[in-house]
Amino acid sequence: MREELIAAIAEELGIEIDPTNTSCLCRVIYSATGKMALTSLWDCPENGEAISIQHFKKRAEEMLNAYLVIEPSIKNCFLQNIKSLSEEIYNIYRRNGFFYHSKYHLTPAVPKKSGTENCILYRGIDPMKKVHMSGLGMYELSKASKDRESVANMFGLQTQSMQDFLQSILKLGEWTRIDWPRDAQFLRTKPPFSRGYWQENPDREDQVSLARYGFPRKIYVFYRYKEDCFWQKQIPEWLVNDIRCVGQPSDGEYRRIASALLYMKHKLPPITTQVKRDIVQIRLGYRLPPAEEDFFKLYSWPINYDISTLTPQVFCREMSMNVYPIFEQTLETIGYQFL
Structure with missing residues (x-):
């Protein structure tokens, strides 16, 4: 029974x-x-x-x-x-x-749907509707209607490529010289990233990178080394704030900028996958920006269920084979590489 x-x-x-x-x-x-x-x-x-x-x-x-x-x-x-x-x-x-x-x-929420010709993703639908699930996300295997939204629009995902996104925000602000304060941290641009995403010493090269400093709120800046000195360009606060965070402020959106910088340097780790019958195990090489991470977590299962701030379950998860092509296509459009 x-x-x-x-x-x-x-x-x-x-x-x-x-x-x-x-x-x-x-x-x-x-x-x-x-x-x-x-x-x-x-x-x-x-x-x-x-x-x-x-x-x-x-x-x-x-x-x-x-x-x-x-x-x-x-x-x-x-x-x-x-x-x-x-x-x-x-x-x-x-x-x-x-x-x-x-x-x-x-x-x-108001009912919405998105997806592909073969798989429809749902939000806000009648709870009695019979649908399949991958993780906490609902979907249906059928021909999607023409009135569906794009997946990116429905879930607030990035629509620009990493290159276009980075070029657009690099146009903001002016370059100024800087002597780094003691609490400055600099984006780690070479693996292994398991040692953390930030390092104590800046890269001395003309290529643009990312730094942060300040307390209690950190200021994020682009920086580069040119003419024997460091130059910075401040990044607007709204570009690093995670607007979906409730309670204390979160600067998780910096990962969108960091990923784009690593992509342009050809240092962004790929996303690796392993197929297990009808399940795809997905392992990230670098943590996703907030919106893409939310979508990833919605349509996938954690590997283990020890959910805490110490084990946030954001790097390795499992997803239904039916939904995986949508996830892969959405992130590949941005610039992520799957292996």
Whole structure:
């Protein structure tokens, strides 16, 4: 009975099931939890208001606990991290525009769809609609209608190539000489990037690179070495701020600039993939900019479910083979290389 129920859930979500494979069972439970959390957006509280943020998170926790009762063999994968996982599910949906905020309450986003001729991606649809899932993202294998949006527009992804993007922002501002303050950090432009993305010493070359300094808010600047001195050009704050971040400010958008600089230097690591039946394991060589990372996380499963700030699960994830071509094509258009 237990195996039949999990198999029925997997079939409804379009996820291949192997009752003996822990990773496979985790994928089913993770996706099912996300979908059931989304259905809470259509709940109708007695006061007639939209549901609260806590209501959404609580539904995710309740459903995950319920699924773990049905499938106790994978409890160790989730049990210590249920609250962290519900927070992760909430943030992935929030950052990808699945609902609107209004005084700590949530309402469903306007229904939208995008994709290719063979695969439609959905957001804000009726929770009773039967769709497949890859990670927390919903899709359907069918011929997409002509009124669909582009994937980039629907999820707020970069539309310019890295080269065009970099050239456009390099036109801003003026070059001025600088003596570096003590707290200055400089973009690491040569691997291994596992040592961190920043280094203490600047590159002494005429090629443009990236630096940052200041406290508590860092100032980001382009810099280069010319005529025996360093020159800088300040980058507008709005180009490095992650506008999807709630609470403390985040400068995660610097990764968009850093990736473009490394691309132009032919130093941006490729994205490697490994196909496992109907699943593609994707391993990043360099962390994606915020919007592209959000899209990546939406349509993929983490390798393990220890979700925390120390293990954000952003470099290696698994994605349905049905959705992967859309992800690959979208990032290749920007300039990323897949191997």
